Amino acid sequence: MEMNKLPEGCVSTIISLTSPEDACRSSLVSSSFRSAVESDVVWERFLPSDYQDTISRSGENNLKNFSSKKELFLHFCNAVLIDGARELSITWSDNPEFWIWKSSPDSRFAEVAELKSVSKLEIEGKIRTQKLSPNTRYGAYLIMKTNSGAYGLDLVPAETSVEVGSQSVSSNKAYLTNQDAKKQQMECLFYSNRRQMLKPRVLDSGINGVTERKDGWMEIEVGEFFNGESDEMVKMSVREIKGYQLKGGLVIEGIEVRPKK
Amino acid sequence: MSKLGQAKRIIFLKTADGQLFEVDEPVAMEFEIVKSFFDENEDAADDTVVPLPNVSAEPLAGIIEFCKAHVEFRANGAAGKDEVKKFNAEYIKEKSNEQLKELILAANYLNIKEMLDFLTETIANRLKNKSVEYVRAFFGIENDFTPQEEEAVRKEYEWAFEGVDED
Numbered sequence: 001m002e003m004n005k006l007p008e009g010c011v012s013t014i015i016s017l018t019s020p021e022d023a024c025r026s027s028l029v030s031s032s033f034r035s036a037v038e039s040d041v042v043w044e045r046f047l048p049s050d051y052q053d054t055i056s057r058s059g060e061n062n063l064k065n066f067s068s069k070k071e072l073f074l075h076f077c078n079a080v081l082i083d084g085a086r087e088l089s090i091t092w093s094d095n096p097e098f099w100i101w102k103s104s105p106d107s108r109f110a111e112v113a114e115l116k117s118v119s120k121l122e123i124e125g126k127i128r129t130q131k132l133s134p135n136t137r138y139g140a141y142l143i144m145k146t147n148s149g150a151y152g153l154d155l156v157p158a159e160t161s162v163e164v165g166s167q168s169v170s171s172n173k174a175y176l177t178n179q180d181a182k183k184q185q186m187e188c189l190f191y192s193n194r195r196q197m198l199k200p201r202v203l204d205s206g207i208n209g210v211t212e213r214k215d216g217w218m219e220i221e222v223g224e225f226f227n228g229e230s231d232e233m234v235k236m237s238v239r240e241i242k243g244y245q246l247k248g249g250l251v252i253e254g255i256e257v258r259p260k261k
Numbered sequence: 262m263s264k265l266g267q268a269k270r271i272i273f274l275k276t277a278d279g280q281l282f283e284v285d286e287p288v289a290m291e292f293e294i295v296k297s298f299f300d301e302n303e304d305a306a307d308d309t310v311v312p313l314p315n316v317s318a319e320p321l322a323g324i325i326e327f328c329k330a331h332v333e334f335r336a337n338g339a340a341g342k343d344e345v346k347k348f349n350a351e352y353i354k355e356k357s358n359e360q361l362k363e364l365i366l367a368a369n370y371l372n373i374k375e376m377l378d379f380l381t382e383t384i385a386n387r388l389k390n391k392s393v394e395y396v397r398a399f400f401g402i403e404n405d406f407t408p409q410e411e412e413a414v415r416k417e418y419e420w421a422f423e424g425v426d427e428d
Contacts, residue, residue, distance in 0.1 A: 006362075006400065010369050010381065017385030024418035028393045028411065030402045 007229045011036035016045040020073065020259075021136040043069035048131045063152035073133070087115075088255060089120035114147065115250040121158065121176075124140075124237040125255035129164070132257065134229045139260040140236040141219040143253040150249025153177040157207045158240035162223030165232045170223030176240070176250060217253055224260055273310040280318040282311065284325055291328040293372035312402040315373070323360070327352060327376055353383050358399050361387070390426045 006014075015023050015037055023042055027034045036042075047069060066072040090113055093099040098118045101111045115121070123142065132138060140162055145155060155174040210218045222236045236255055240247070272289035274282040290296045298311050313321070330352075334345050365380040386393070388396055397404060406414070 006366060007369065010365070010377075013381045014385045014388070017382050018389050022389055025393055026388075026396060028406070028414050029396050029400075030405050031410075032405075033396075033402070034414065062343075201293060 003103065008032065008036045008039070009041070012039040012041040015151045016042045020046045027209065037211070038068070038070060040069040043073045046073050046133050046136075047145070048133055050131060088252070089122075089124045089126075090252070091120060092118060113252040115248050115252070117246060117248040119246050121227070121240040121247065121250075123239075123252065123255075124182050124235060126236070127234050127257055129227045129234060130231040132227045133259065134227060137224060137226050137260045139224045139259070140222040140259050141256045142222050142232075142236075142238050143217045143254060143256050144176070145217055145251040145253070146248045147251060150177060150247075151249030152245050153250060155247075156240055156245045158238050160220070160238050161243075162225050162237040163234075164225050169225045172208055172223060173221040174238070175210065176220065176238075176247075177210055201235070219256070222255065238250075270307065273308065274321070275310050275312050276316050276318045276321050277314050278317045282318075282321060282325065284327070288325060288329045288340055291373050291375070292324075293374070294370065294396050315370045316367045317363075320363040322358075323356075323364055324371065324373065324376065327379075328373065331375060340420065349379060352384075358387065362400065392426075 011033060015033075018026075020249050023037050023046070027037045032122075051072065090099065091110050093101075093113055096116075098116055100116060102114055103111055125140075142160075153176040157175050159171065160174050161171040162169050163248060208221050210220050213219055220238070222238060234257075270286040271283045272295065274284055274289065276307070290299075291354075294313075295311055299305060302309070322394065326344055329347070330348055332342075334340050334342075334348075339345060353361075361380065361384060365377070365384060368376045368380055384399075388399065396402075404411070
């Protein structure tokens, strides 16, 4: 090769200053680029600044389990950072009339919060962006389930929002449960008047629903945000306070934050 | 020469294309490769010509301009201030991708840390959100993957290929 070839270390440094997406794309440039992209120099920079702390707190993993910084990065992409339900701020959650705390065998946390009955639902989670990879678009998801006695969750969509710093970056609406067809029919019969009445209060278009997860839980998208390079507080919240609809049977595991593809 | 003379020492550098440059000592010492040349040859005569077989005249002139300005910034206590940023932005504005590449190759060979940091960041900014073809053209690199290998990499990183800028 002639002299106009940059050494691999130099290419790795350049790639580390772009973004994870650019880095992945660069793998396709040539075989020498591909090997420059694999370098720890690249992925170390994309990792959250306190990744060591996060890994050791999660308990399930050890830094030694990862053969490279890239693998570690992908772990952060897939397995995610979680706020367990206890870390969330849930309105009235310390009142056992409304919420009970219990352990759930399929939860990663000691306790989950189960909603008995409440009219005003407010769940908020916070995370500092330094815990996340810089220059990456993230989605926030409320991980939840409904138990057999669930009611009132699909009548009025909850409002979801994400704030970075104190700026609102995303706001949307989501139903807190799947609208099962049969049940819907019944509810139409029972609640049709009330539904009519509620309609004008909440907009009905572009409402998110519940998605099933591989781990047996379900999730709804709370919103998304772009994590730049500065350290800011991200507030993610799910609220249903407009409809004054009594609801129950919601089980909250936590809020998950993961890169959005 | 008078020992008291404050006359600046001049370092002679000779490029691959045979041009001779006369550079003030503090500027030339920014080049790690030149510095270690003199560290290793302490008794080198004042008119020693340091050969730079991997650098041609055009990028060297650009590098000298950059290092000279930065040596002065440091001497004036302006390092890290706005005027440095302004100079850097102005410096890079007129440079084509080709010139940038020549500069980084030369800066890498000469081992000039400050300039390398600046150039890697500048190039990274120019490559952000660009297509694979753009990056290849930028570095003058040929695709050496077999179609199967290419497909495998594309699969692995599928999500990274959407929504790039126009080249």
